[in-house]
Structures are given as C-alpha cells and as structure tokens.
Amino acid sequence: ETGVTQSPTHLIKTRGQQVTLRCSSQSGHNTVSWYQQALGQGPQFIFQYYREEENGRGNFPPRFSGLQFPNYSSELNVNALELDDSALYLCASSFPVGTEAFFGQGTRLTVV
C-alpha cells in the first residue's frame, strides 16, 4: 500500500464526453503528477501540480486539465474524449523533489 488512492478504478465513457478522475495523495505529499499509460507502453507524463499550481506539463493537449486542492488531493479532467484516450491513468505523489514517487492503483478508462 502506497497511501495514494484513486477513484474510480474503472470507467467507460463515450467519445466526446468529459471525465474527471480523482487522486488522494499520501499524507504530507505536496506534489502530485499524472501519467497516462497505454496498453503495453510506459507511462507518459501529463502534468504536475505543486501547492495547487501547475508545475510542468508533458506533450498533452489543453483538453487535459487538472486541479490540486488545499488538502493536496487532485483531479484530472479530460474533455472531448477520443478513442485514443483509453488507457490506465496513474497519479503519483511525492515530497520532497528528487525522492521516490508513490503511485496509486490507477484508473482504467475505456472510451467507446
């Protein structure tokens, strides 16, 4: 158990819809990052939040957006879902920088 929890664990959405995924960070961790892992591939960095501000972004379009709350929990929002958005979405919390990050169990999103 890493202390990082994600919800829901599985989700099926229709193309064009919007989705919100949630992550509860490990206690005391003020940095959360989100990753997309397509089947058979390594995780791809989406973005990172530090103290409620976006602190870096990977090569993902603006329809991927996020929030971090004062209790350091976080959301990932994806608008206008596409079939290629089907993947395992992982959040990771860490503190301080340069130490290991702890990953949640992931949300499996299927877009049909």
Place this chain on the structure above:
Amino acid sequence: ELKVEQNPLFLSMQEGKNYTIYCNYSTTSDRLYWYRQDPGKSLESLFVLLSNGAVKQEGRLMASLDTKARLSTLHITAAVHDLSATYFCAVDRVFTGNQFYFGTGTSLTVIP
C-alpha cells in the same frame, strides 16, 4: 526531446540464471528511478539512484547508475519466478523534480 530506452524489451530467463537490463537516456539527469509493474497493477518503487556511481541492492536485484554514460543497469541474480513482471526505468530533468520520463519497459518472464 528526452528519450529513455530500455533493452531488451522482452526477456525470458530460466530460474537461477543471471541477467542485466539496460536503460539509456538522452538528457542530463542525476536521478534515475526503477519501478516494477505486475500485470494490471500500479507501479512499485524499487530503487532511487541520485548520483553518479550509485549502486543499490535489494534481494536479487541490483541497480547502478553511470551519469557520464547516461546509463543505468538493473542486474538480476539467480532469478526466481516471483521476479516475473515489467520493469521500467525513469528519469526526471534537472530542476524539474519527479516529472518522470519512463522507458519502454522490459517484460521479464522467469521460467521454472
């Protein structure tokens, strides 16, 4: 663009044998991370290597880092079936902590 490459992509080995997984990366980074992923599961942290020449060992796994060669290795000694999983290396850029760029992964199968 930061690239992280692992080889081999697939590895099938007999119990009791030794083998090494290689991780090459394309940018300056002093931090290298190894993770394990079981099928359908999240990522489990194995090692954090924070400086040139760092070597860490845990059980049958040993990881090392050569920042000048931009190379990390994960050595498996006397493999057992329980080590069957996918192994990922990841780096983060200098000054942007914990924004990981993952390798392609090495799928390891240990055969009795």
